[in-house]
Amino acid sequence: xxxxxxxxxxxxxxxxxxxxxxxxxxxxxxxxxxxxxxxxxxxxxxxxxxxxxxxxxxxxxxxxxxxxxxxxxxxxxxxxxxxxxxxxxxxxxxxxxxxxxxxxxxxxxxxxxxxxxxxxxxxxxxxxxxx
Amino acid sequence: xxxxxxxxxxxxxxxxxxxxxxxxxxxxxxxxxxxxxxxxxxxxxxxxxxxxxxxxxxxxxxxxxxxxxxxxxxxxxxxxxxxxxxxxxxxxxxxxxxxxxxxxxxxxxxxxxxxxxxxxxxxxxxxxxxxxxxxxxxxxxxxxxxxxxxxxxxxxxxxxxxxxxxxxxxxxxxxxxxxxxxxxxxxxxxxxxxxxxxxxxxxxxxxxxxxxxxxxxxxxxxxxxxxxxxxxxxxxxxxxxxxxxxxx
Amino acid sequence: xxxxxxxxxxxxxxxxxxxxxxxxxxxxxxxxxxxxxxxxxxxxxxxxxxxxxxxxxxxxxxxxxxxxxxxxxxxxxxxxxxxxxxxxxxxxxxxxxxxxxxxxxxxxxxxxxxxxxxxxxxxxxxxxxxxxxxxxxxxxxxxxxxxxxxxxxxxxxxxxxxxxxxxxxxxxxxxxxxxxxxxxxxxxxxxxxxxxxxxxxxxxxxxxxxxxxxxxxxxxxxxxxxxxxxxxxxxxxxxxxxxxxxxxxxxxxxxxxxxxxxxxxxxxxxxxxxxxxxxxxxxxxxxxxxxxxxxxxxxxxxxxxxxxxxxxxxxxxxxxxxxxxxxxxxxxxxxxxxxxxxxxxxxxxxxxxxxxxxxxxxxxxxxxxxxxxxxxxxxxxxxxxxxxxxxxxxxxxxxxxxxxxxxx
Numbered sequence: 001x002x003x004x005x006x007x008x009x010x011x012x013x014x015x016x017x018x019x020x021x022x023x024x025x026x027x028x029x030x031x032x033x034x035x036x037x038x039x040x041x042x043x044x045x046x047x048x049x050x051x052x053x054x055x056x057x058x059x060x061x062x063x064x065x066x067x068x069x070x071x072x073x074x075x076x077x078x079x080x081x082x083x084x085x086x087x088x089x090x091x092x093x094x095x096x097x098x099x100x101x102x103x104x105x106x107x108x109x110x111x112x113x114x115x116x117x118x119x120x121x122x123x124x125x126x127x128x129x130x131x
Numbered sequence: 132x133x134x135x136x137x138x139x140x141x142x143x144x145x146x147x148x149x150x151x152x153x154x155x156x157x158x159x160x161x162x163x164x165x166x167x168x169x170x171x172x173x174x175x176x177x178x179x180x181x182x183x184x185x186x187x188x189x190x191x192x193x194x195x196x197x198x199x200x201x202x203x204x205x206x207x208x209x210x211x212x213x214x215x216x217x218x219x220x221x222x223x224x225x226x227x228x229x230x231x232x233x234x235x236x237x238x239x240x241x242x243x244x245x246x247x248x249x250x251x252x253x254x255x256x257x258x259x260x261x262x263x264x265x266x267x268x269x270x271x272x273x274x275x276x277x278x279x280x281x282x283x284x285x286x287x288x289x290x291x292x293x294x295x296x297x298x299x300x301x302x303x304x305x306x307x308x309x310x311x312x313x314x315x316x317x318x319x320x321x322x323x324x325x326x327x328x329x330x331x332x333x334x335x336x337x338x339x340x341x342x343x344x345x346x347x348x349x350x351x352x353x354x355x356x357x358x359x360x361x362x363x364x365x366x367x368x369x370x371x372x373x374x375x376x377x378x379x
Numbered sequence: 380x381x382x383x384x385x386x387x388x389x390x391x392x393x394x395x396x397x398x399x400x401x402x403x404x405x406x407x408x409x410x411x412x413x414x415x416x417x418x419x420x421x422x423x424x425x426x427x428x429x430x431x432x433x434x435x436x437x438x439x440x441x442x443x444x445x446x447x448x449x450x451x452x453x454x455x456x457x458x459x460x461x462x463x464x465x466x467x468x469x470x471x472x473x474x475x476x477x478x479x480x481x482x483x484x485x486x487x488x489x490x491x492x493x494x495x496x497x498x499x500x501x502x503x504x505x506x507x508x509x510x511x512x513x514x515x516x517x518x519x520x521x522x523x524x525x526x527x528x529x530x531x532x533x534x535x536x537x538x539x540x541x542x543x544x545x546x547x548x549x550x551x552x553x554x555x556x557x558x559x560x561x562x563x564x565x566x567x568x569x570x571x572x573x574x575x576x577x578x579x580x581x582x583x584x585x586x587x588x589x590x591x592x593x594x595x596x597x598x599x600x601x602x603x604x605x606x607x608x609x610x611x612x613x614x615x616x617x618x619x620x621x622x623x624x625x626x627x628x629x630x631x632x633x634x635x636x637x638x639x640x641x642x643x644x645x646x647x648x649x650x651x652x653x654x655x656x657x658x659x660x661x662x663x664x665x666x667x668x669x670x671x672x673x674x675x676x677x678x679x680x681x682x683x684x685x686x687x688x689x690x691x692x693x694x695x696x697x698x699x700x701x702x703x704x705x706x707x708x709x710x711x712x713x714x715x716x717x718x719x720x721x722x723x724x725x726x727x728x729x730x731x732x733x734x735x736x737x738x739x740x741x742x743x744x745x746x747x748x749x750x751x752x753x754x755x756x757x758x759x760x761x762x763x764x765x766x767x768x769x770x771x772x773x774x775x776x777x778x779x780x781x782x783x784x785x786x787x
Contacts, residue, residue, distance in 0.1 A: 176659035180702035
């Protein structure tokens, strides 16, 4: 409406530091940033696999043993775990299961998924390495 | 119930007088069962008649008294003063919305979005009342009932940084309400609503911050509704890919 | 806006800019609800200020049966928040200070399931006899749900639990809820027929603002929503039928002068005062005065006092100040206009009540405790005059159900 322009409305911008305003926003922002590490790690891993594909398994393992790569992998592991945990939690929030009178809580989905993660990882390691 | 004194700091912005907003501080005596809205009413009645804010039902039903209290979007009628004992309480207009005056924000954008999702039951053909009502089982009701508790207070928009960054985002309440009708067994308007919730700035703009569901005063979970909308959209898209000729 | 006996539109305020606007229309339907905010304790929201009743009344339509004010027995004492009837329906008990289910002295056969007006009066009687609790917001009794158990409360009364927790900090599973009676609904209102027609060409009303008389002197629970649906549709149809055959009011017709007059009244009178009392003190005194003298129990003296108080407050309001002089979103100015409406509507209640020398439905006179069908089986009609309202009567149409003695 034309008339309203006589009395300007106050428009506010989101400040660059908005995500520090509360814990939930911060956790969200950290989750979004961790995806960068997940992506970087994937690229590195694909590069490693390409070494194997074009050369030998030793090339691949040597590449992975590089201290810089080991360091980065460790950092990426921590972030991936955080990233995975937040999504496991969200899975529980978005798809709660109804049992009797009550619904499952998101943290229950988180715990269940983490247990599944450990079991599946162990199986994978057993299949590929230990066997 | 003894009386204490609360210090309350309220945003003032009067477009006819002030170029910029500022805080004004008031001292309000209160009892244990008094809420922030009671304090605002006390100020308006006893100290400063020009303080401007909206309210009506004072029981969490009308959805008009939302504000940011110490930075968090809340209904002023549902925030006890005693919870802030010993601290100054800061009351600001809800985040993201343009401010008309003091605590009053412009709701135009939300109102347009609300109308856009067609918040009513759509029937391909209305049956006359003589043929009876459109029946629904308790189970069918449960599929959407929590989303029908929305009071349009807009706190979820104030809590949503995505909406803060992109005003075009359809946002939590409107999407949740659209989902409420999509899931209603009596509704036949899926074809009309699907394109609205799945356009560029619809449900897919949501990146799961989740704060909308935290601040909702009525226990509605808009984040859940948005994700379910995405799931419905995705399964629909796959179905129509696999069975292009109306395999619904 | 009335021209030559016909309603041709309304004057409205655009709150965002403070501008007065004319909305011309062939027909006007009033649907503004009740006027609970006239009273100190009410379940009604802040916006229920009787504006529509006052508009019709000022335009020349009588307000019918205004003395019939329904009280609900279970309000939270401070806020007036309504605790639903279902709390008693599910088996909740009303207790006095001695922990006694006092209703056995009033409605022994129905107890907590008795009608709203009798329960409200019973609570007031207990309080007046010194058997109520004393709190910071006046006396109250207890609504005890603790014996119902967690599951009943959570499944059947979730909203009661939510309200008690959010607005009192009380858990109804473990503590009784303090309650008192308060204004809930106006049986009276703008006089209309079955089609929502007020008798003034072009003017219709529906809902609580109207008095079709379907609620008689005492509304039954959940009838008001039905009333809105049925008579809202009827009024809409009648207004549409009328509008189709009428010519549009033209611009530049005399009623637009009324807007100028209203604008002058607002900006030259209401906003001009620099010194005086706040409108809030006038409002509070009206609410307290109505509660005390025109409330649940009434008699000749209290009603006279009610008439006097409202008369005085009208004079005081004309000298009160509105501190906020802004055009944009001036809620204080709106509140002043609403208070002006409320005082007009409030005045009709004691004037109608004082002449009804009997007790009927929600209207209870301690000096005339019996119903008197010989003299008062009639509708009171309050007409606006330059002085106090003029009350006359119109006959009651009795259809299927004959009035009977109330026995419980």
